Amino acid sequence: MRIQLALDRLNKRRCFQLVEATKEYVDWIEIGTGVIKEYGMEIIREMKEHYPEKVLVADMKTCDAGEHEAKQAFEAGADITTVMAFSANQTITAMLQEARASEKQLMVDLLGVSDQKRIEELAQLGVEWMSLHFGKDMQQQGEGLTEAAFSAMKGLSGVSVAVAGGIAEETLPRIMLHKPETVIVGSAITKAEHPGVVARRMKEVIEDYEVHH
Numbered sequence: 001m002r003i004q005l006a007l008d009r010l011n012k013r014r015c016f017q018l019v020e021a022t023k024e025y026v027d028w029i030e031i032g033t034g035v036i037k038e039y040g041m042e043i044i045r046e047m048k049e050h051y052p053e054k055v056l057v058a059d060m061k062t063c064d065a066g067e068h069e070a071k072q073a074f075e076a077g078a079d080i081t082t083v084m085a086f087s088a089n090q091t092i093t094a095m096l097q098e099a100r101a102s103e104k105q106l107m108v109d110l111l112g113v114s115d116q117k118r119i120e121e122l123a124q125l126g127v128e129w130m131s132l133h134f135g136k137d138m139q140q141q142g143e144g145l146t147e148a149a150f151s152a153m154k155g156l157s158g159v160s161v162a163v164a165g166g167i168a169e170e171t172l173p174r175i176m177l178h179k180p181e182t183v184i185v186g187s188a189i190t191k192a193e194h195p196g197v198v199a200r201r202m203k204e205v206i207e208d209y210e211v212h213h
């Protein structure tokens, strides 16, 4: 299990400070959608230049014009770009083709999509990464990702799972039970008084779980 640090609702300077403070404990770096809207592809380029060893996720949340947006993200240095699960199959297929041509990857964001048929259809299209996502605004009310959401992912062959949405030190143990390949953590680290300390503790919790399971 790896940690993907999600950089959302932050200015560029703070994004770089947070990566510097947590880089020993996080595996992947995500430039959040709002940060991309603010700074464009430039921040993807700069982050990759500073941290070439890190897998860089551009959370483009594409929903149309897939080929163009995948090219944009990959050419800027992203290793993974994201697309919304409700997008047309043509969008997803075009992005998968771009990803394969550049030897990069596509992650499908399941925000708002829980239909088993759609999830299976995505797998059949050749999607290799899906993220179960409990949205920021939904986090104001509700208990987070349900067992049903995790169940929908069971039995899909060739699909790696990421989980996102309000994951914190307290909720991490419940998430780990489902053994996702990637745990996406934003605010719990980026809004912490000591981001490096929280990232280290979360990494330790994961490592400890992996030793014992």
Ligand SMILES: O=C(CO)[C@H](O)[C@H](O)COP(=O)(O)O
Pocket: 006, 007, 008, 030, 032, 033, 059, 134, 135, 136, 164, 165, 166, 167, 184, 185, 186, 187, 188
């Ligand atoms: O994609 C996102 C928001 O759309 C975030 O990256 C994801 O939800 C993780 O952030 P947080 O831990 O703060 O919820």
